[in-house]
Amino acid sequence: MSEPSVHQGTSEAGSADSIILRVEGVHKSFRTGGSTVHALRGVSLEARRGEFIAIMGASGSGKSTLIHLIGGLDLPDQGRIVVEDHDISRLSDRQRTLFRRRRLGIIFQAYNLLPTLTAAENVALPLLVDGAAGTEIETRTIEAIRQVHLEARATHRPQAMSGGEQQRVAIARALLNNPALVLADEPTGNLDSKYAHEIWALLQRIAAEGHRTVIMVTHEAAAASFANRVIVLKDGEIIGQIRPEEAGNATLVAGRYQELTS
Numbered sequence: 001m002s003e004p005s006v007h008q009g010t011s012e013a014g015s016a017d018s019i020i021l022r023v024e025g026v027h028k029s030f031r032t033g034g035s036t037v038h039a040l041r042g043v044s045l046e047a048r049r050g051e052f053i054a055i056m057g058a059s060g061s062g063k064s065t066l067i068h069l070i071g072g073l074d075l076p077d078q079g080r081i082v083v084e085d086h087d088i089s090r091l092s093d094r095q096r097t098l099f100r101r102r103r104l105g106i107i108f109q110a111y112n113l114l115p116t117l118t119a120a121e122n123v124a125l126p127l128l129v130d131g132a133a134g135t136e137i138e139t140r141t142i143e144a145i146r147q148v149h150l151e152a153r154a155t156h157r158p159q160a161m162s163g164g165e166q167q168r169v170a171i172a173r174a175l176l177n178n179p180a181l182v183l184a185d186e187p188t189g190n191l192d193s194k195y196a197h198e199i200w201a202l203l204q205r206i207a208a209e210g211h212r213t214v215i216m217v218t219h220e221a222a223a224a225s226f227a228n229r230v231i232v233l234k235d236g237e238i239i240g241q242i243r244p245e246e247a248g249n250a251t252l253v254a255g256r257y258q259e260l261t262s
């Protein structure tokens with residue numbers, strides 16, 4: 001494959017229900033010492049533009065492994081992951097890095113902000129690394145900060161912000177390149193429930209209004225109830241889905257999750 005065919009700013013292209021992500025028969029094992037852990041055993045799923053999908057499962061069920069593979073941070077042993085028509089296993093390391101930076105937004109439990117930079121500077125950092133022009137950096141940073149409603153905190157440093165605000169800075173940074181696909185691995189793991197609700201609602205809005213696909217890993221039925229659909233993993237396999245008519249209600253999600261996993 002030739003030099004990066006990855007591009008920016010195409011997330012408005014295509015119809016509203018187009019498929020952004022295809023995970024096809026993905027397996028992943030880790031060898032540590034003498035033993036092998038089968039973290040994923042044949043996982044397949046599809047995600048459409050504008051969908052907000054939650055992934056639930058017990059600790060060790062393979063949730064983070066799946067997010068890492070979808071995000072091109074690691075490669076599957078078997079199977080394919082296709083994001084916006086790019087088979088990410090077939091990209092070179094450099095292409096994959098560019099692809100991640102330009103087309104994906106990834107959010108972790110830790111905010112990973114630089115303490116000496118302001119909120120706006122933290123958001124702008126990926127564009128600075130990419131060598132974008134000053135005016136473009138400014139316009140896009142302001143837009144990303146607006147999307148997470150942090151205009152009033154743009155010049156604050158991380159230590160002067162709440163955990164929820166810091167995570168919103170990290171989300172703004174993830175939105176900077178107008179990604180088609182946003183991945184969040186336990187984004188509210190460090191937050192108390194008031195701030196956690198704000199983040200879940202924000203991710204829901206990013207999917208619905210931004211026409212982005214958002215995939216969020218969570219342990220909590222309350223978080224998953226913000227999603228359109230919940231995928232349940234157990235021992236590296238998808239054991240079921242909680243459908244839209246059940247999603248949206250934390251009690252129903254919790255009950256259905258219990259049924260599936262017990």
Ligand SMILES: Nc1ncnc2c1ncn2[C@@H]1O[C@H](COP(=O)(O)OP(=O)(O)OP(=O)(O)O)[C@@H](O)[C@H]1O
Nearest residue numbers: 030032037039057058059060061062063064065066
């Ligand atoms: N880099 C690695 N090296 C060795 N084993 C790993 C590695 N990454 C994950 N595993 C193993 O793969 C399995 C799935 O791990 P994973 O991190 O995907 O689980 P998870 O569902 O995200 O769990 P948690 O809810 O605790 O974050 C676990 O048994 C884990 O120990």
Ligand SMILES: [Mg+2]
Nearest residue numbers: 063064065185
């Ligand atoms: Mg995990």
